[in-house]
Amino acid sequence: MRKPATALSCLFLIGPLVAFLVLVYVVPFLGVAEWSVTLPTPGVTQYEKLAADPLVFSVFVRTFRICLTVTVATVIAAYAIAYVWVRGTPLQRRIAELCILIPFWISVLTRAFGWLALLSSRGLINTWLIDLGVLGEPLTLVRNELGVVIGMTHYLVPFAVFPLASAMRSLDERIFLAARGMGASRLRIFWSIFVPMTFSGIIGAALIVFVFALGFFVTPAILGGGRSIMVAELIYLRMFQSPDWGLGAAISVTLVVIVGGLLALLFRYARLGNSGLVQ
Amino acid sequence: MTAYRPGPIALAAAILIAIFLLMPLLAVVPISFTPARYLSMPRGSLSLVHYRELFENPDWAQSFFLSIRIGVVSSLAATTLATLFALGIWMFRPRFSAALVGFVLLPMIVPPVVSAMTLYFLLTALSQATGFVGYDTWLGVVLAHVVMIVPFAVVLILVALGQVDRRIDLAARGMGAGVVQRAFRIILPNIKFGLLTAALLSFVLSWEEIGVTLFITSVNAITLPRLMWSGVHDNIDPAIAAISVILIVVTTVILVARMIFAGPSQEKH
Numbered sequence: 001m002r003k004p005a006t007a008l009s010c011l012f013l014i015g016p017l018v019a020f021l022v023l024v025y026v027v028p029f030l031g032v033a034e035w036s037v038t039l040p041t042p043g044v045t046q047y048e049k050l051a052a053d054p055l056v057f058s059v060f061v062r063t064f065r066i067c068l069t070v071t072v073a074t075v076i077a078a079y080a081i082a083y084v085w086v087r088g089t090p091l092q093r094r095i096a097e098l099c100i101l102i103p104f105w106i107s108v109l110t111r112a113f114g115w116l117a118l119l120s121s122r123g124l125i126n127t128w129l130i131d132l133g134v135l136g137e138p139l140t141l142v143r144n145e146l147g148v149v150i151g152m153t154h155y156l157v158p159f160a161v162f163p164l165a166s167a168m169r170s171l172d173e174r175i176f177l178a179a180r181g182m183g184a185s186r187l188r189i190f191w192s193i194f195v196p197m198t199f200s201g202i203i204g205a206a207l208i209v210f211v212f213a214l215g216f217f218v219t220p221a222i223l224g225g226g227r228s229i230m231v232a233e234l235i236y237l238r239m240f241q242s243p244d245w246g247l248g249a250a251i252s253v254t255l256v257v258i259v260g261g262l263l264a265l266l267f268r269y270a271r272l273g274n275s276g277l278v279q
Numbered sequence: 280m281t282a283y284r285p286g287p288i289a290l291a292a293a294i295l296i297a298i299f300l301l302m303p304l305l306a307v308v309p310i311s312f313t314p315a316r317y318l319s320m321p322r323g324s325l326s327l328v329h330y331r332e333l334f335e336n337p338d339w340a341q342s343f344f345l346s347i348r349i350g351v352v353s354s355l356a357a358t359t360l361a362t363l364f365a366l367g368i369w370m371f372r373p374r375f376s377a378a379l380v381g382f383v384l385l386p387m388i389v390p391p392v393v394s395a396m397t398l399y400f401l402l403t404a405l406s407q408a409t410g411f412v413g414y415d416t417w418l419g420v421v422l423a424h425v426v427m428i429v430p431f432a433v434v435l436i437l438v439a440l441g442q443v444d445r446r447i448d449l450a451a452r453g454m455g456a457g458v459v460q461r462a463f464r465i466i467l468p469n470i471k472f473g474l475l476t477a478a479l480l481s482f483v484l485s486w487e488e489i490g491v492t493l494f495i496t497s498v499n500a501i502t503l504p505r506l507m508w509s510g511v512h513d514n515i516d517p518a519i520a521a522i523s524v525i526l527i528v529v530t531t532v533i534l535v536a537r538m539i540f541a542g543p544s545q546e547k548h
Contacts, residue, residue, distance in 0.1 A: 010367050010370075010371040010373055012367075013363045013364065013367030013370070013371075014363070014364055014367035014373065016360055016363055017360040017363065018364070018379065021386070024398075024401055025386060025426055027401075029393075029397045029400075031397075031401075032396055032397050032400050035400070080292040081293050081296045081300070083285055083293065084285050084289060084290065084293040088285055096297070098534065099300050099301060102301070102527075102534055106487075106526065107487030108487075109504050109508060110507075110523045110527065111303055113307065113519055113520070114306050115303045116318070116511070117303070117306040118303050118306040120318060122320070123306070124320060127319075157300060211388065214390055215390015215393060216392075217391060217392045217493075218490055235392050236392070236494070239494070255390050256390075256393055259389065263388065
């Protein structure tokens, strides 16, 4: 049906990026997958280790626990700010947008450091509380799981805001007018109409946040202080401290499989495949 | 958008979250003026000693210029690849468009640590073939950064293309304009602000990238975030607070300027 010239120019436009990513991303990933079954010796020993080694297993369990906590906290926080970003007055919307976008574009490292400046024993919060006489000893707010959860939630809120805001924007304004006209209170409209109708956005945001949280490295490494190691940090340590590339590769492959499964769920239930990017 | 505005409870919740989002960015400001050598609040006296350190220690300047070079090259390469791809998707709407877009977004979705391991594999393999583009070289970092930032550029350019009226392209086509003419004379001029934004934000992403850079550099290609990482991870150096303040101020200025020029973004993502 198409003219060959059209097909050719289409290929010329789309081809370079696709070819580039296949060559520098897909093929090397297959190499990593190969490492996972060949290093140090051929076989599936690394995967057995993942399932059986209590240390490795406990890191996976901790990662899932932290990711779940972070996901719940992030989605609630993102819902509150996305709500004002979408439904607020023009001024409120501008302020909300800046509060979402400024942290979004600031490096993960700077943001983790900001939390260190706030939460560490000589940080802002402890200094204030001690100066005010509320505390004698500084609280341990960081270099533990609490610090990791705070830092990761902070990092992930903007990522959850985008799908939530797009679900909120797609609602038909007339529904609220109708509900108002029937005498529903503001709270009633929110709980009985707004939240249920944005449920696909909530599921989408939760899955995106969980997926992003799973492979997170910088924030846990800085705010966890090496005490609450997550999967990604385990890969780093296995690669650079006790060279064990096979295990690092096996964990990488496992992560990709988990993420792939979660994304399949996302496309099935949240119907984000039609997010408006392809028109 | 008038019937249903956020009430006082929603506003209070949003204000708390806004404070939560901005707090760590503000916290580094007082810390950066401490006269002490360790991370602490300045008590009584303020000092610029940590800002001076940034200018006096040549490591910072070296990393600064390396990051700029890597950022400019990566951003140009990523924006070019992303523009071609997005144009192809928009103009021809090939079959499997959604799958193709999904495919190029992979590096954004795959856990960064897996991307880091993958790029480590690639660059160590390349190192054996050539010393030019490989592990711990600046071109190696560029290659890795292009992979990591190209999905963001694609999203931004597709969003920009989404605002273009298809009828002007159809008109051009009806008048006999070829693909190249339509792209350069009709479509690209209409999204030039989007392209500029994509290039600028690609630069910012490369400039700040640490998750992957950490895995593929050791002593030669120390970017600014890589240098900051050593300052945060090994010993907490207050110079990090000074550089953080500078980065936060610059990013904020860019975003506010962009918002003033473009108006509030209506339909994002």
